[in-house]
Amino acid sequence: MLQAIEVGPTDPILMMLAxxxxxxxxxxxxxxxxxxxxxxxxxxxLKAVKEAEAILLKEEVSxxxxxxxxxxxxxxxxxxxxxxxxxxxxxxxxxNLCTLQTPGGTGALRVAGDLIRQANPGATLWLSNxxxxxxxxxxxxxxxRLGYYRYFDPATRGLDFLGMMEDLKDxxxxxxxxxxxxxxxxxxxxxxxxxxxxxxxxxADLGVTPLLDLAYHGLCTGLESDLLGLRVIxxxxxxxxxxxxxxxxxxxxxxxxxxxxIKCKExxxxxxxxxxxxxLICGNYYMPPGHGASVVxxxxxxxxxxxxxxxxxxxxxxxxxxxxxxxxDSLNGTTAWHYGFLNHQRGMFSYLGLNEAQLSELRxxxxxxxxxxxxxxxxxxxxxxxxxxCEALKAVQG
Numbered sequence: 001m002l003q004a005i006e007v008g009p010t011d012p013i014l015m016m017l018a019x020x021x022x023x024x025x026x027x028x029x030x031x032x033x034x035x036x037x038x039x040x041x042x043x044x045x046l047k048a049v050k051e052a053e054a055i056l057l058k059e060e061v062s063x064x065x066x067x068x069x070x071x072x073x074x075x076x077x078x079x080x081x082x083x084x085x086x087x088x089x090x091x092x093x094x095x096n097l098c099t100l101q102t103p104g105g106t107g108a109l110r111v112a113g114d115l116i117r118q119a120n121p122g123a124t125l126w127l128s129n130x131x132x133x134x135x136x137x138x139x140x141x142x143x144x145r146l147g148y149y150r151y152f153d154p155a156t157r158g159l160d161f162l163g164m165m166e167d168l169k170d171x172x173x174x175x176x177x178x179x180x181x182x183x184x185x186x187x188x189x190x191x192x193x194x195x196x197x198x199x200x201x202x203x204a205d206l207g208v209t210p211l212l213d214l215a216y217h218g219l220c221t222g223l224e225s226d227l228l229g230l231r232v233i234x235x236x237x238x239x240x241x242x243x244x245x246x247x248x249x250x251x252x253x254x255x256x257x258x259x260x261x262i263k264c265k266e267x268x269x270x271x272x273x274x275x276x277x278x279x280l281i282c283g284n285y286y287m288p289p290g291h292g293a294s295v296v297x298x299x300x301x302x303x304x305x306x307x308x309x310x311x312x313x314x315x316x317x318x319x320x321x322x323x324x325x326x327x328x329d330s331l332n333g334t335t336a337w338h339y340g341f342l343n344h345q346r347g348m349f350s351y352l353g354l355n356e357a358q359l360s361e362l363r364x365x366x367x368x369x370x371x372x373x374x375x376x377x378x379x380x381x382x383x384x385x386x387x388x389x390c391e392a393l394k395a396v397q398g
Contacts, residue, residue: 012133012372020369028367029385031376034185034348035253036219036316039382046251048309052298056291066290068281069274070101070259074293077300078244078259082214082227083234095267096238098274100260100281101288105215105245106138108260112211112241113142114280115262115273116176125211126168126177128152130351130373132185132213135178147171152187154353157341159189165202173207181242182226183216183347186375190220190346196232204236215245218313219320220347238265246296248348249313255292316379320348323381330390350376358396366392 016032035043069075079099102108116123125144127135128151139146147170150163171177179199184190191199203210210233220226233240246257262277264270281287299305324342327350331339342350354362354374362368368389370376381389 011137016369016371019363023363023367023369025367027385027388028369029380029389030369031380031389032369032371034248034371034377035379036248036251036320036348037377037379037382038319041380041382043253044251046309046312048299048305048312049251049295051305051308052295052302055298055302056294060294063290066101066287066293068100068278068287070288071290071293071297073301074101074297075099075259077297078246079261081300082217082230082242082244082261093263096264096270098262098264098270098277100262100274100277101293102243102258102260103285103288104247104256105213105243105258106134107256107285107288108243108245108258109135109138109213110142110284111260111277111281112243112262113139113144114284115241115277116209116211117143118276118280120174122174124172124175126171126175126208128164128178128180128184128187130186131178132180133372135213147175149177151184152189152351152353157351157353158344159187159191159195161191161195165198168199168202168206168208171203171206171208174209175206176209176211176241177203178211178213179229181212181214181217181229182220183349185215185349186371186373187351188345188347188349188378189351191229193228193232196229200232200236210237210240212240212242214242215248216347217244217249219248219317222317223310223313234263237263239263246292250292250296250299250309252292252295255295256289257292257296320379323378324350326383326386327378327381327389330386331393348377348379350378352376352393354396361396362392366395368392 020028020030038044102111116125123144124147125139126147126149129148130152136146149167150160153160168177182190212230212233217223217226230242240263242261244259244261247253262273264273299309328339328342345351352374359370362370
């Protein structure tokens with residue numbers, strides 16, 4: 001039986017990681033994997049996380065099953081973190097909202113995909129072009145038809161908002177449009193507040209449901225300012241979904257901790273949606289892991305740990321900005337190809353718009369590993385490797 005399996009294309013992120021590990025060059029550089037790194041190239045554990053784990057080690061009394069909805073206290077705290085003011089100003093909103101813990105942001109995306117398929121099998125799920133590479137297999141595996149809207153302009157290496165709006169006019173009522181809220185992966189190009197307003201109105205006029213993806217909360221402009229897009233959608237739409245990853249925000253990558261928020265038009269619909277989401281979860285992974293949610297819960301419940309975490313997150317955000325400036329300053333003025341656009345991109349990633357031949361040259365001649373299309377993890381840049389990175393980029397750009 002198994003010999004009949006047709007092997008699909010390998011995930012490009014996993015392929016690049018395998019190539020990186022197989023490279024014997026001791027000075028090889030990884031700018032592809034999307035994890036935060038410090039000045040020494042390490043992905044550190046936040047002090048707030050270590051403190052929370054120490055508390056759990058001392059006080060945790062059970063590791064019983066959580067159930068398919070996960071840690072309810074975690075769900076409440078994440079909801080409050082993201083929607084504190086709207087919930088306070090509109091108390092009835094909480095009745096029309098459900099939050100479910102998931103195995104990372106990808107788990108939330110898959111549950112959302114299954115729900116969309118269940119609610120409207122004919123729906124098209126619209127992704128940015130280019131999308132985060134993992135969006136495609138997640139939603140295709142959920143049985144959804146995919147559509148794409150223009151997002152990155154190769155000429156300006158910035159956001160193609162006019163193209164985006166034009167393409168989304170083809171969306172039909174009942175379709176779903178996925179929009180990354182902050183720190184677009186791979187482009188590093190985000191909508192400003194005026195563009196969010198225009199987009200929100202268009203989606204409402206079309207009868208399209210927004211699906212917001214928030215994977216880098218706090219690492220772009222700040223914990224609250226990274227939520228401006230969510231605030232606009234929440235104001236203008238009675239129905240929306242949001243997938244949340246705690247991986248980067250709390251530095252707990254391999255704990256696979258995330259959440260799915262679903263906003264419905266009324267309580268009865270919300271109750272039905274929650275029940276069916278739990279059914280779909282039981283038919284998939286049954287229930288999420290507990291440790292990461294316990295860590296996040298311990299941090300957000302403690303005023304001291306909450307403040308410690310916020311300071312550490314802010315420090316990481318400032319370091320990412322400094323890394324971007326270091327690269328831009330090192331490149332500008334040294335080549336005919338101008339890199340000023342890097343200053344207009346933000347968050348953990350920047351997008352250079354490189355082709356496969358250029359990516360291959362970077363790997364083979366310079367042991368520099370970057371993502372599809374020339375997506376670079378800005379946090380992987382430091383004073384020791386920036387000169388070699390610049391040399392390689394200038395060479396492949398001619």
